[in-house]
Amino acid sequence: MIKVQSLTKKYGGFTAVDDVSFTARPGRVTGFLGPNGAGKSTTMRIMVGLTPATSGHAEVSGRRFADLPNPGLEVGVLLDASAQHAGRTGREILTVAAQTMGLGRGRVDEMLERVSLTPSESGRRVRNYSLGMRQRLGIATALLGDPEVLILDEPANGLDPAGIRWMRDLLRGYADQGGTVLLSSHLLHEIEVIADDLVVIGQGRIVAQGTKAELLATAGTLVRTRDVPTLARALVDADLEFSPTTDALRVDADPDRVGQVALAAGVALTELRAADGAGLEEMFLELTADTQRDHNREGVAA
Numbered sequence: 001m002i003k004v005q006s007l008t009k010k011y012g013g014f015t016a017v018d019d020v021s022f023t024a025r026p027g028r029v030t031g032f033l034g035p036n037g038a039g040k041s042t043t044m045r046i047m048v049g050l051t052p053a054t055s056g057h058a059e060v061s062g063r064r065f066a067d068l069p070n071p072g073l074e075v076g077v078l079l080d081a082s083a084q085h086a087g088r089t090g091r092e093i094l095t096v097a098a099q100t101m102g103l104g105r106g107r108v109d110e111m112l113e114r115v116s117l118t119p120s121e122s123g124r125r126v127r128n129y130s131l132g133m134r135q136r137l138g139i140a141t142a143l144l145g146d147p148e149v150l151i152l153d154e155p156a157n158g159l160d161p162a163g164i165r166w167m168r169d170l171l172r173g174y175a176d177q178g179g180t181v182l183l184s185s186h187l188l189h190e191i192e193v194i195a196d197d198l199v200v201i202g203q204g205r206i207v208a209q210g211t212k213a214e215l216l217a218t219a220g221t222l223v224r225t226r227d228v229p230t231l232a233r234a235l236v237d238a239d240l241e242f243s244p245t246t247d248a249l250r251v252d253a254d255p256d257r258v259g260q261v262a263l264a265a266g267v268a269l270t271e272l273r274a275a276d277g278a279g280l281e282e283m284f285l286e287l288t289a290d291t292q293r294d295h296n297r298e299g300v301a302a
């Protein structure tokens with residue numbers, strides 16, 4: 001398990017990470033989601049001891065990363081797939097990592113196979129790797145010591161659709177066997193399909209966290225009818241907030257409540273369901289609206 005408590009990182013007068021607390025639990029994939037520059041990488045770098053925190057702390061398996069005697073056996077880390085030694089072959093990189101962790105060579109072959117790097121690919125120098133191959137090698141390095149915790153920064157970067165599917169299945173299987181996975185992304189849909197829990201960050205601050213189901217539930221209800229004016233009036237009378245989408249209404253209430261209001265108003269519905277996927281995107285944009293770099297309230301009002 002991973003525990004982050006009141007983590008703050010300041011660079012001079014700029015606060016990159018601001019009092020961030022969350023827990024990533026075993027058996028779950030926790031998605032760390034936020035727009036560019038939100039503070040995801042900085043938080044992860046602090047977690048694995050690469051950047052000192054200004055205050056607060058992070059624990060992996062009950063200890064600070066720096067206090068883990070053989071970190072590779074406890075936590076697999078992939079922060080920057082491009083940072084691997086360009087002059088070494090993939091196999092060499094894995095072999096050195098295995099030696100450092102006190103593991104046998106057999107484990108290297110096992111991992112190369114697990115991430116589908118062929119013997120010819122693993123014999124090539126990393127400078128000639130595509131980004132997707134680097135990500136696979138990075139994941140192989142992270143999995144090498146059979147750790148209980150994985151910390152992966154944008155692991156899907158550079159993977160093609162089949163690669164993303166492969167990674168998703170791999171991480172799902174890993175979590176299903178009791179592993180703890182924390183993975184970051186600025187891409188909502190990538191996280192949406194894989195994560196069980198979400199931690200959403202914007203400009204260094206946590207803006208939402210919970211299970212994906214909880215966060216989706218707060219995304220409201222999607223309702224369709226041929227008689228929008230009557231339904232809209234009934235929703236206003238019931239004090240329910242709603243907004244029109246392209247061809248439906250999204251209501252800030254659960255489907256049960258919306259159905260009751262429609263029934264009482266005698267409105268026939270053609271569709272009634274949790275807003276789910278569509279709602280999560282809206283929620284992500286709403287949650288991070290105040291923290292989006294492109295967002296400018298004055299600009300919109302002017």
Ligand SMILES: Nc1ncnc2c1ncn2[C@@H]1O[C@H](COP(=O)(O)OP(=O)(O)OP(=O)(O)O)[C@@H](O)[C@H]1O
Pocket residue numbers: 011016034035036037038039040041042043185186
């Ligand atoms: N060494 C540093 N010195 C000064 N500012 C920094 C440093 N490292 C990061 N920052 C700033 O901290 C903020 C958070 O950066 P970080 O890389 O953690 O964001 P991120 O959420 O990982 O973004 P992305 O999705 O773009 O990778 C950014 O504004 C960044 O410019």
